[in-house]
Amino acid sequence: MSIAVKDLCFSYGTTMVLQDIELNAAEGKFTVLLGKNGSGKSTLLKLMAGLLPCKSGNINIMGKDIGSLSISEKAKIIGYLPQFHTPAFPFTVEEVVLTGRASYVFALPGRKDIDKTDEAINKVGISHLRQRPYTELSGGERQLVMIARVLAQEPQVILLDEPLSHLDLSNQIRFLALIKELVMSGLTVVAVLHDPNIAFMYADDFILIKDGTIRNLHDDEQPWNASILIDLYGVHLETMPFRDRALVIPA
Amino acid sequence: MPISKRIYFYIIPVPLLIMSLFIGPSDVISSQDILAWMQKKIIQASSMDQDKFEMVEAIVFNVRLPRVLLAFLIGSALTVSGNSFQALFRNPLVSPDILGLSAGAAFGAALALVFYHLPLQVTAFVFGLLAVGLSYFLALTKRGVSTVSLILAGIIVSGIFTALLTVVQFLTDPFKLQTIVHWTMGNLHNASWSKVRSSALPILLGIIWLFIIRWRMNVIALGDEETRAVGLNPEKEKIMILFPATLVASASVAVAGVIGMVGLAFPHMVRMMTGPDNRKTQPVSIAFGGSFLLLVDDFSRTITSFEIPIGIFTTLIGGPFFVYLLKKSRMVFRES
Numbered sequence: 001m002s003i004a005v006k007d008l009c010f011s012y013g014t015t016m017v018l019q020d021i022e023l024n025a026a027e028g029k030f031t032v033l034l035g036k037n038g039s040g041k042s043t044l045l046k047l048m049a050g051l052l053p054c055k056s057g058n059i060n061i062m063g064k065d066i067g068s069l070s071i072s073e074k075a076k077i078i079g080y081l082p083q084f085h086t087p088a089f090p091f092t093v094e095e096v097v098l099t100g101r102a103s104y105v106f107a108l109p110g111r112k113d114i115d116k117t118d119e120a121i122n123k124v125g126i127s128h129l130r131q132r133p134y135t136e137l138s139g140g141e142r143q144l145v146m147i148a149r150v151l152a153q154e155p156q157v158i159l160l161d162e163p164l165s166h167l168d169l170s171n172q173i174r175f176l177a178l179i180k181e182l183v184m185s186g187l188t189v190v191a192v193l194h195d196p197n198i199a200f201m202y203a204d205d206f207i208l209i210k211d212g213t214i215r216n217l218h219d220d221e222q223p224w225n226a227s228i229l230i231d232l233y234g235v236h237l238e239t240m241p242f243r244d245r246a247l248v249i250p251a
Numbered sequence: 252m253p254i255s256k257r258i259y260f261y262i263i264p265v266p267l268l269i270m271s272l273f274i275g276p277s278d279v280i281s282s283q284d285i286l287a288w289m290q291k292k293i294i295q296a297s298s299m300d301q302d303k304f305e306m307v308e309a310i311v312f313n314v315r316l317p318r319v320l321l322a323f324l325i326g327s328a329l330t331v332s333g334n335s336f337q338a339l340f341r342n343p344l345v346s347p348d349i350l351g352l353s354a355g356a357a358f359g360a361a362l363a364l365v366f367y368h369l370p371l372q373v374t375a376f377v378f379g380l381l382a383v384g385l386s387y388f389l390a391l392t393k394r395g396v397s398t399v400s401l402i403l404a405g406i407i408v409s410g411i412f413t414a415l416l417t418v419v420q421f422l423t424d425p426f427k428l429q430t431i432v433h434w435t436m437g438n439l440h441n442a443s444w445s446k447v448r449s450s451a452l453p454i455l456l457g458i459i460w461l462f463i464i465r466w467r468m469n470v471i472a473l474g475d476e477e478t479r480a481v482g483l484n485p486e487k488e489k490i491m492i493l494f495p496a497t498l499v500a501s502a503s504v505a506v507a508g509v510i511g512m513v514g515l516a517f518p519h520m521v522r523m524m525t526g527p528d529n530r531k532t533q534p535v536s537i538a539f540g541g542s543f544l545l546l547v548d549d550f551s552r553t554i555t556s557f558e559i560p561i562g563i564f565t566t567l568i569g570g571p572f573f574v575y576l577l578k579k580s581r582m583v584f585r586e587s
Binding site (some may be wrong): 049073079080081082088091099102 | 466467469474476480
């Protein structure tokens with residue numbers, strides 16, 4: 001298992017956000033967290049990224065207890081894609097991607113860091129944007145730059161928080177194809193997604209979260225069953241078959 | 252800008268420093284005298300007679316040279332400091348003046364001028380740091396620090412320390428008062444070797460430090476969460492920028508008073524030439540900031556028969572420049 005979470009509880013002040021979370025994400029798979037707004041998905045992702053302190057329970061990533069790692073050790077294992085906002089300075093794409101190397105650099109990035117940056121830029125397919133100011137790019141292009149920054153970090157696990165939220169359909173498809181490619185090459189990807197249909201089309205595994213707890217599935221249940229999704233999202237839904245899974249539409 | 256073009260920035264300071272030694276209000280000595288003095292000083296062989304030599308030495312070596320060096324040092328210090336604060340606060344409109352640092356350090360330095368037992372550099376640094384800290388915490392909300400609130404907080408903090416400075420001036424005796432007033436205007440005309448000595452160490456230390464960590468400023472400039480995600484602790488990195496940036500700016504204020512707008516305008520000019528990558532802006536800030544302030548100082552002591560304090564000069568040029576930036580960027584009104 002690439003990520004193993006046990007007995008995790010988390011609260012902001014006195015508000016319980018997550019309760020008794022227990023989950024596993026398999027290595028080399030694309031796992032999606034599904035749930036309503038405010039169900040605790042993003043908080044769970046931040047906890048897995050080690051960006052929030054884990055007060056009770058434990059989170060193991062690639063066999064290491066995340067609480068025991070330093071910030072820079074975490075960055076070498078986990079690539080987290082935050083909700084990025086526009087920087088105040090017009091750094092070029094290349095300069096932004098290079099910052100992904102921060103945990104390997106003492107004072108100035110060296111030859112190897114620049115090579116890794118080039119590699120990441122090429123892999124994501126944005127070499128034509130290399131010298132453009134990040135601040136002038138469209139939302140879709142920015143998201144690709146940020147994923148290149150995560151790749152330059154050379155993590156083993158990538159955590160994505162709503163990576164599709166500002167992308168149009170064509171950029172969503174490009175982005176998901178890239179994620180698939182990364183998963184094929186052996187990376188573990190865990191993402192929070194709004195749209196269950198996209199998840200059913202692309203993801204390998206699913207984790208359903210309702211009111212801060214995991215909704216476990218019985219043997220005869222599938223995440224794309226109408227009854228499960230109605231319970232999860234609290235609205236009326238119908239399903240229609242899609243390949244060996246199903247897609248949902250409002251009833 | 253490729254390295255081949257940037258190389259000019261690193262070469263220009265040398266002829267400029269030498270040229271500046273020839274500029275001054277004195278009619279007693281000519282350029283030939285200065286050249287002869289240099290010849291005698293460096294290769295110890297010249298036909299120059301001893302009296303003349305000593306007179307030139309008194310003017311060029313004891314008056315002009317420390318002034319030229321101090322102008323360069325302070326230009327570099329304020330530009331590097333301004334550039335670093337802009338990266339630290341992710342805000343191209345902040346500077347030591349706008350954050351209240353200059354006013355705080357000026358108040359600290361004035362205290363040290365009145366109470367002889369207070370160490371000048373240390374007092375200026377402590378109050379400079381206090382002022383920046385105050386501005387930051389006044390502007391801090393649950394949602395972070397917005398550009399507008401930081402500038403407003405800086406205005407308030409500046410106001411408070413300027414008022415306290417006035418209280419010091421009010422309570423002090425007339426002789427010291429004149430010194431303080433002259434010095435707060437931002438002045439290089441009473442530069443001396445002792446001022447160079449007292450400020451060179453903190454300024455050079457701070458500049459070297461800020462030079463070494465220059466790439467990390469690129470990371471910090473992208474945001475806190477973005478910094479943490481790639482493996483740096485943003486709080487720790489910010490302190491690592493805050494201390495040396497405050498040190499160099501307050502050391503400048505301690506010896507030369509408030510030379511306004513340099514810390515704001517010069518880093519912008521640098522970025523216009525190099526782009527925002529701090530691997531380039533930091534070394535160019537050192538060379539360009541020093542050269543440009545030296546050039547402004549050369550003007551300020553030749554343009555009129557009486558000497559205009561350089562701080563007035565830079566503020567008069569820098570004020571409109573700030574308004575221009577404000578209009579151009581519209582950054583101020585976007586909450587971050």
